[in-house]
Amino acid sequence: MASERLWILRNGQPRLQGAHCGDCGAVSFPARHGCIVCGSAVQTIVDLSNRGKIESRTQVGERIVCEIRMESGPRVMGWLESGELVDIGSSVEFAPHENELRFVPDV
Amino acid sequence: MSDVAILGVGMTRFAKQAHRGYESLVAEAVQQAFEHANVRASEIQASFCGAATAPPGTGQRVLKNIGVTGRPIVNVENACASGSTAIVEACAWLRAGICDVALAVGVEILSEIRGPLPTQDAWFFDTGLNLPGWYALQASRHMQQFGLTREQLAAVAVKNRRLAAMNPRAYFQSPVTIEEVLSSRMIADPLTLLQCCPKADGAAAAILCTASYAARFNSRPVWIRGMSLTSGMAVFTDGPRPVSAARRAALAAYEQAGVGPQDLDLVECHDAFTIGEILYTEELGLCDRGQGGELVLSGATSPGGGAAVVNVSGGLLAKGHPLGATGIAQIAELVWQLRGEAGPRQQPGARLAAALTMGAGEFELDANACTMLVLECS
């Protein structure tokens, strides 16, 4: 039951769509047809939290590309508008741009 | 498990030479390997052709040009590990007794691609990420976690450019300083231009055979004592980072060979970007995790430094990185070294060596593919 979309609007709020595995319990991103950890087909799509902390980042062209650990568990990859090369450990919030996983500093 | 021998190797220079085309590059590398092995084209029983960006059917296209037809040809794609995966496949056929003598060849033409290599359609590339950026993320994490410094990163490029100055097949044959590396254009922070491998064109080849076939020859073959192929595991989960494909490949090959990192005289490892050599020397167990920067800056992995000499060929950073040819070129360097045929960069007394080759691009996994080969010449 892979999600068609990386995120949806729920009550006007964008929510990243992850998967919870009914067998091993792993929460992963994005949702897929089978668990990326154990292979189980028993998958439930879940909303992830919108906040996370930067685990690593680099500047590529005009963008800061980040690995982010979401509060609800999984790591995701996203980008921030250019500017200061934000510190590892900074809090960010999901703020999608078209279908892309854009984040903004969480202040 | 029965051992596989490498009878001979060959490679072109890695350079900007796209005008030559796949046929010419492969002919030069394979005919060099035939001569080195004292084997004729008609003796090859199966061929494995590694390429990452070449069109479908490249193996058949290039091998008919040198008279290798009619016998099995397998085209192999595993990103930057395509060539080394071709060697692993050839070994598997030889160990299984499907054939007695096999050719592994790799080729790539990259120099006419502008900017970073094109990527597939995937959500993680929509962030703007590319391969230099992916390695840069690992470098940033290492700096934060272990205190890796920019100077230590630059030391990899300085060492490998210095070694490549003794390699007539290398793309770059001039040394650079730490200051030059650090002041070159920023590509993906903290990786500057001189910390990224050049997009080269080239080919490399190896002739492999069973122990009984090798016994017909008077030459001293190089033996494959351990080989492994792994794929990456999930990164975007709520768990810890997976044990890396490189670590799992290294442990499997060491176990098969009955050796450990302390036994190695030489290592060729995947320095497509400076951080690669630092990460993979750690995953190979040449030092503790977090100590890879200090290992290279101290000179321990330079010739005479006391540890295994790392990337004596100049590595991908200085020798060049034509993806499909890269893994076989690593093996070619180790075969020349182990047989005492490496000319001015020969490392005296080298007996045991390893090559670690990494392929990446599916970033939901920690790697696409990783191979490790342990070679010995007694």
Ligand SMILES: [Zn+2]
């Ligand atoms: Zn599972």
